Amino acid sequence: MINRIYRFLKGRYGIDELYRFMFYIYFILVVIDFFIDFYPLTIITFILLIIIIYRSLSKNISKRQKENQLYLNIKNKIKNNFYDVKKKYNYRKTKIYKKCPKCKKTLRLDLPSKRGINHVTCPNCKKKITMLVLRKQKVEVITNKKKKK
Ligand SMILES: [Zn+2]
Structure with missing residues (x-):
């Protein structure tokens, strides 16, 4: 059984920063979905879960790495902008x-x-x-x- 799982997971992409980020969003959506009865949100949450699973089990590693890099670039840009605003405020x-x-x-x-x-x-x-x-x-x-x- 363990061998079969191992064989199944071999060569698959696995977990990256984008995975963690999406999982975090997924978790938030699940919590919101629990409190709010909004049908499209349930679908979005489900689709997100499918994407998360699909990415981690994907064998197209270079494509997944590119997605992850894109996510990291956007994240850095936002982070830098935030630091700029903070710095300007500190030095005002x-x-x-x-x-x-x-x-x-x-x-x-x-x-x-x-x-x-x-x-x-x-x-x-x-x-x-x-x-x-x-x-x-x-x-x-x-x-x-x-x-x-
Ligand atoms: Zn100049």
């Missing part, structure tokens, strides 16, 4: 974030410096940017470091 009193009008890179401007009109140069494309500083802040342009992949 000492730094200014501004997008370069030419190269669209986000520039972090260090504070504090003189109030009024300031001229800064984008370190990336050397474009001169004029900016109005209302609070006392030092305007020094620093390009954001490239995000880790």
Whole structure:
């Protein structure tokens, strides 16, 4: 019997991060489904379970890895965006974030410096940017470091 199970599972894809994520969603849906009588949700939950099982038992490993990679990329993007927002919030009193009008890179401007009109140069494309500083802040342009992949 164990041998038969082993033979069945051999060469199958198994578990990855996407599997865990989908299982987590599945679990949430099951709980919601338990409390809410909404027929389409029951179907969606069931289809999700089928996909989870199908993926883990799939023999097309490269395709499943690609799906997993796609999921990880999206997840990282969301995570990075979240960190950016958090960072901007933490530095809201000492730094200014501004997008370069030419190269669209986000520039972090260090504070504090003189109030009024300031001229800064984008370190990336050397474009001169004029900016109005209302609070006392030092305007020094620093390009954001490239995000880790
Ligand atoms: Zn620029």
